[in-house]
Amino acid sequence: MVPHLTTSLTGPLHELERLVLARRPEIERWFRARFAEHEVPFYSSVDLRNSGFKLAPVDTNLFPGGFNNLNPDFLPLCIHAAMSAIQKLCPDAQKLVLVPENHTRNLFYLQNVATLKRILEGAGLAVRIGSLIPDLAGPTEVEAAGGERLLLEPLKRRGNRVVLDGFDPCAVLLNNDLSGGVPALLQGLEQRVVPPLIAGWSTRRKTQHFTAYEGVAEDFAELLGIDPWFLNPVFSQCGQVNFAEKAGEDCLAANVEEVLAQVREKYDEHGITAAPFAIVKADAGTYGMGIMTVKGVDDVRNLNRKARNKMSVIKEGQPVTEVIIQEGVYTFEDVDGAVAEPVIYMIDQFVVGGFYRVHDARGKDENLNSPGMEFRPLAFETDCHSPDCAGAPGDPPNRFYTYGVVARLATLAAAVEIEEMAMRIDETASVAARA
Amino acid sequence: MVPHLTTSLTGPLHELERLVLARRPEIERWFRARFAEHEVPFYSSVDLRNSGFKLAPVDTNLFPGGFNNLNPDFLPLCIHAAMSAIQKLCPDAQKLVLVPENHTRNLFYLQNVATLKRILEGAGLAVRIGSLIPDLAGPTEVEAAGGERLLLEPLKRRGNRVVLDGFDPCAVLLNNDLSGGVPALLQGLEQRVVPPLIAGWSTRRKTQHFTAYEGVAEDFAELLGIDPWFLNPVFSQCGQVNFAEKAGEDCLAANVEEVLAQVREKYDEHGITAAPFAIVKADAGTYGMGIMTVKGVDDVRNLNRKARNKMSVIKEGQPVTEVIIQEGVYTFEDVDGAVAEPVIYMIDQFVVGGFYRVHDARGKDENLNSPGMEFRPLAFETDCHSPDCAGAPGDPPNRFYTYGVVARLATLAAAVEIEEMAMRIDETASVAARA
Numbered sequence: 001m002v003p004h005l006t007t008s009l010t011g012p013l014h015e016l017e018r019l020v021l022a023r024r025p026e027i028e029r030w031f032r033a034r035f036a037e038h039e040v041p042f043y044s045s046v047d048l049r050n051s052g053f054k055l056a057p058v059d060t061n062l063f064p065g066g067f068n069n070l071n072p073d074f075l076p077l078c079i080h081a082a083m084s085a086i087q088k089l090c091p092d093a094q095k096l097v098l099v100p101e102n103h104t105r106n107l108f109y110l111q112n113v114a115t116l117k118r119i120l121e122g123a124g125l126a127v128r129i130g131s132l133i134p135d136l137a138g139p140t141e142v143e144a145a146g147g148e149r150l151l152l153e154p155l156k157r158r159g160n161r162v163v164l165d166g167f168d169p170c171a172v173l174l175n176n177d178l179s180g181g182v183p184a185l186l187q188g189l190e191q192r193v194v195p196p197l198i199a200g201w202s203t204r205r206k207t208q209h210f211t212a213y214e215g216v217a218e219d220f221a222e223l224l225g226i227d228p229w230f231l232n233p234v235f236s237q238c239g240q241v242n243f244a245e246k247a248g249e250d251c252l253a254a255n256v257e258e259v260l261a262q263v264r265e266k267y268d269e270h271g272i273t274a275a276p277f278a279i280v281k282a283d284a285g286t287y288g289m290g291i292m293t294v295k296g297v298d299d300v301r302n303l304n305r306k307a308r309n310k311m312s313v314i315k316e317g318q319p320v321t322e323v324i325i326q327e328g329v330y331t332f333e334d335v336d337g338a339v340a341e342p343v344i345y346m347i348d349q350f351v352v353g354g355f356y357r358v359h360d361a362r363g364k365d366e367n368l369n370s371p372g373m374e375f376r377p378l379a380f381e382t383d384c385h386s387p388d389c390a391g392a393p394g395d396p397p398n399r400f401y402t403y404g405v406v407a408r409l410a411t412l413a414a415a416v417e418i419e420e421m422a423m424r425i426d427e428t429a430s431v432a433a434r435a
Numbered sequence: 436m437v438p439h440l441t442t443s444l445t446g447p448l449h450e451l452e453r454l455v456l457a458r459r460p461e462i463e464r465w466f467r468a469r470f471a472e473h474e475v476p477f478y479s480s481v482d483l484r485n486s487g488f489k490l491a492p493v494d495t496n497l498f499p500g501g502f503n504n505l506n507p508d509f510l511p512l513c514i515h516a517a518m519s520a521i522q523k524l525c526p527d528a529q530k531l532v533l534v535p536e537n538h539t540r541n542l543f544y545l546q547n548v549a550t551l552k553r554i555l556e557g558a559g560l561a562v563r564i565g566s567l568i569p570d571l572a573g574p575t576e577v578e579a580a581g582g583e584r585l586l587l588e589p590l591k592r593r594g595n596r597v598v599l600d601g602f603d604p605c606a607v608l609l610n611n612d613l614s615g616g617v618p619a620l621l622q623g624l625e626q627r628v629v630p631p632l633i634a635g636w637s638t639r640r641k642t643q644h645f646t647a648y649e650g651v652a653e654d655f656a657e658l659l660g661i662d663p664w665f666l667n668p669v670f671s672q673c674g675q676v677n678f679a680e681k682a683g684e685d686c687l688a689a690n691v692e693e694v695l696a697q698v699r700e701k702y703d704e705h706g707i708t709a710a711p712f713a714i715v716k717a718d719a720g721t722y723g724m725g726i727m728t729v730k731g732v733d734d735v736r737n738l739n740r741k742a743r744n745k746m747s748v749i750k751e752g753q754p755v756t757e758v759i760i761q762e763g764v765y766t767f768e769d770v771d772g773a774v775a776e777p778v779i780y781m782i783d784q785f786v787v788g789g790f791y792r793v794h795d796a797r798g799k800d801e802n803l804n805s806p807g808m809e810f811r812p813l814a815f816e817t818d819c820h821s822p823d824c825a826g827a828p829g830d831p832p833n834r835f836y837t838y839g840v841v842a843r844l845a846t847l848a849a850a851v852e853i854e855e856m857a858m859r860i861d862e863t864a865s866v867a868a869r870a
Binding site (some may be wrong): 079094 | 460521556784
């Protein structure tokens with residue numbers, strides 16, 4: 001069943017959907033040209049927020065961990081898209097090692113790994129799972145949420161290659177976001193590693209992503225003739241924050257004030273009466289750790305110890321020193337009265353499905369991806385590529401097509417972001433070499 | 436429901452399926468390399484015959500006319516594959532004119548056109564239908580089998596372009612096999628035409644296709660270490676036949692004898708006790724016209740007037756002068772007791788679905804695609820890319836994967852065939868220019 005969707009505001013988003021549907025051939029041509037110019041990430045997932053008046057990405061994950069949440073009917077779509085990605089990235093690959101996250105106690109995550117393995121096998125690769133778990137003595141069988149059994153094997157280094165016992169892969173697919181840094185085991189490999197190591201959270205920054213996204217959204221908004229703000233959340237950065245030591249509070253407060261002022265101006269311009277809010281997140285963060293909602297400067301001054309502790313470390317115990325202050329986008333979509341956030345999955349340039357992160361206990365101005373929080377995944381019933389052009393804007397297939405468009409903008413931005421990062425790293429290296 | 440499949444012989448085909456499943460990563464890598472070297476046809480359909488001991492293509496159609504018979508659940512697969520094909524062939528295309536066959540009284544064919552239009556629109560193109568019907572006065576609405584309404588518009592020439600009123604397309608997609616020759620309207624266009632005009636039946640020959648297929652099947656058989664005959668039907672050609680005037684009978688008889696002798700030898704070699712037979716078909720033929728089953732030389736000598744008339748003309752009233760004599764492959768698959776022939780559909784390099792041509796009134800050694808013959812299309816329930824490697828050979832998803840492999844071999848052969856034809860035509864032109 002298609003979930004029952006409600007949006008409280010029926011103005012500008014419907015206008016955006018109407019525009020997107022009407023201009024579809026131009027939009028698709030625009031994407032074809034852009035995707036031909038950039039190396040699209042192997043896979044990605046994009047968290048969207050749909051406020052009725054605005055539809056924007058709030059996070060773009062290059063190591064997506066929820067393939068298990070997709071509608072199983074779309075597995076063939078995933079397989080086709082993976083075939084296309086492999087054809088482009090490593091056509092000669094035949095054996096592939098999949099490197100997952102280390103948290104083997106999350107049975108849902110293991111189910112994601114199992115699903116991913118099935119997709120890659122469907123695309124015709126021999127796939128084994130190479131684990132980075134330091135104390136994994138030998139091949140270890142684990143059971144995923146669906147009851148499927150997975151064999152985790154310790155990933156080993158041999159010269160400039162990583163191998164498993166009796167398995168020398170042509171390529172390495174990371175499903176580990178490298179939050180804890182790039183392990184020596186993976187450095188300087190002669191095998192193709194996708195996504196590239198620099199896409200991990202030890203080098204990636206949300207602010208760099210959203211800087212790239214700003215450019216992409218501006219181009220796309222020009223194509224449609226709309227204010228890019230309808231697709232793009234305002235943001236700012238603070239580089240020297242230390243929540244534990246209460247350092248950088250002024251920087252944070254000034255940026256929060258600036259972001260809220262910009263949002264208020266846009267709300268006024270477009271006649272939106274809601275109260276602006278912002279989200280403060282670790283710039284290198286993931287997994288919904290180190291995140292808070294702020295509605296005014298006071299919310300970042302005088303933080304109590306508990307709040308400071310919550311903000312001061314993220315995944316893998318990494319300390320937070322850089323934060324992004326991002327315009328909060330209300331979630332006005334709900335499923336059975338609970339707040340719902342759409343998450344779109346892509347492989348290569350193809351939207352392969354999506355689901356709602358449905359949160360019974362959360363407000364429409366809160367982050368819905370938090371550690372330890374339960375959410376109900378609700379798979380999209382229809383795919384994101386078949387709008388019914390005769391239907392009204394807001395009908396599920398049409399809404400999903402629009403979601404797919406915005407998700408592709410975010411993935412395109414990730415491609416630009418990674419290219420720019422690679423160039424910066426090359427420049428730094430050549431400056432260092434000259435010095 | 437997956438159709439109930441039975442194969443009377445359980446020997447070599449299961450062996451072939453077992454091999455194909457076991458060597459999947461190598462097979463997919465092999466296809467990736469081949470498809471990167473050749474320009475894959477925009478779309479194709481391949482008629483397969485599965486005799487239990489042999490699985491072979493018997494016809495490869497580059498203007499497939501049965502998209503309406505595919506499982507509608509696979510529409511998103513078709514859309515993805517079309518996006519991929521457009522990205523490669525005409526990335527800048529935004530408006531496309533689809534040129535169908537002229538027979539507007541076949542409501543099932545019109546349903547195919549409607550489905551194809553939906554797929555292309557799904558891939559983000561603006562699509563209109565440009566008809567070659569000579570006496571089409573103006574835009575004419577017709578109703579397809581599913582009740583969908585289609586607007587046929589007369590295709591017009593403007594300089595080196597074809598246009599419709601108020602619609603100047605970037606590309607032309609032919610769903611018309613040009614059996615009656617290439618109309619002047621389509622010659623020398625500056626717009627991209629796919630498939631190329633030389634892929635039409637006014638230049639194409641089945642024997643050229645099966646010559647190319649022979650090479651492809653030999654390479655592939657070498658990869659698997661099997662006799663290529665298990666995938667490849669023996670064939671021969673007669674170039675100067677005139678059934679109406681009883682000319683070329685000796686040539687035909689000699690070739691029939693030769694083909695049957697070769698098949699008998701292979702049957703003996705592999706311990707097959709069935710009686711060999713051959714199919715005589717117009718070399719430039721299509722639509723199942725001008726086809727007969729022969730079990731011995733006597734079957735082509737002393738043809739009565741009715742049989743000669745039946746063989747002497749094909750679609751669009753074209754006379755038959757060249758015939759292919761092809762090894763007949765028994766159909767040992769049946770659905771509810773009726774003979775069934777699998778037809779596989781591809782867009783770009785992707786298998787997007789298939790169906791059975793189920794024929795209640797036909798024998799296992801007869802052609803199942805005949806004009807005026809009713810067949811029940813039975814859509815494959817599962818896709819062709821998700822074998823269940825734990826399942827036994829012969830299980831539907833596994834069989835379908837093997838079908839997809841053989842269909843891809845035929846499509847690859849079509850790519851080679853069209854390339855070689857283009858080279859021959861270029862050479863002829865340059866020889867003519869020098870003379």
